[in-house]
Amino acid sequence: MRDDILEVLISENELQDKVSELGAQLTEEYADRFPLVIGILKGSLPFMGDLMKKIDAHLEYDVMDVSSYGTGFVSSGEVKIEKDLNTSIEGRDVIIVEDIIDSGNTLKYLTDLFKYRKAKSIKIVTLLDKPDGRQVDIYPDAAGFVVPDEFVVGYGLDYIERYRNLPYIGILKPEVYQK
Ligand SMILES: O=P(O)(O)OC[C@H]1O[C@H](OP(=O)(O)OP(=O)(O)O)[C@H](O)[C@@H]1O
Ligand SMILES: Nc1nc2[nH]cnc2c(=O)[nH]1
Numbered sequence: 001m002r003d004d005i006l007e008v009l010i011s012e013n014e015l016q017d018k019v020s021e022l023g024a025q026l027t028e029e030y031a032d033r034f035p036l037v038i039g040i041l042k043g044s045l046p047f048m049g050d051l052m053k054k055i056d057a058h059l060e061y062d063v064m065d066v067s068s069y070g071t072g073f074v075s076s077g078e079v080k081i082e083k084d085l086n087t088s089i090e091g092r093d094v095i096i097v098e099d100i101i102d103s104g105n106t107l108k109y110l111t112d113l114f115k116y117r118k119a120k121s122i123k124i125v126t127l128l129d130k131p132d133g134r135q136v137d138i139y140p141d142a143a144g145f146v147v148p149d150e151f152v153v154g155y156g157l158d159y160i161e162r163y164r165n166l167p168y169i170g171i172l173k174p175e176v177y178q179k
Contacts, residue, residue, distance in 0.1 A: 004176045010145055010169040018144040023054020031057050035093040041065035043099035043156040047127045062087045068105050073151055079109035090118040098126040099156045101140055102133035
């Protein structure tokens with residue numbers, strides 16, 4: 001699997017240092033608030049798992065699965081709920097945890113939905129931000145790293161369901177796409 005990587009963009013150590021930094025910020029901000037952390041499947045799972053261990057505050061977590069990509073590289077713009085939350089968010093301080101914001105379609109849809117469901121506050125925390133991919137106006141409240149307009153994989157991010165288990169963020173060799 002690692003032979004398929006052309007370049008490591010963000011190393012395992014850099015990821016872990018950033019996760020600790022974000023966790024410390026959230027600890028301070030949510031110390032007395034009992035937030036609901038919402039992870040967006042599947043990409044956010046490794047980041048969410050590591051991040052929550054770095055938040056020293058009481059919290060609850062849930063997951064939601066939405067899709068707009070299918071197996072392609074381009075967001076269809078149409079976001080579909082594959083699995084909804086089990087938890088009511090009315091009156092809750094919500095922290096949305098994402099692996100990446102690219103077109104912004106997924107997070108635009110989710111923030112509109114959570115406002116409609118009467119969340120008390122909504123914070124968007126993303127590991128990666130790809131501002132050059134943006135199709136709608138949406139910005140994270142906290143982002144680990146800005147990445148170039150290239151398709152990245154690893155630490156939750158896939159190419160046709162593979163590479164999610166890489167411990168770093170990288171770019172695939174072009175020949176991988178021709179297989
Ligand atoms: O800003 P956007 O262009 O909407 O892209 C971001 C979304 O794309 C990826 O999810 P994907 O739909 O590929 O599902 P996955 O997490 O299960 O891989 C990623 O996890 C984000 O949820
Ligand atoms: N794996 C992966 N999924 C994405 N979803 C939106 N952008 C990306 C990306 O660059 N890589």
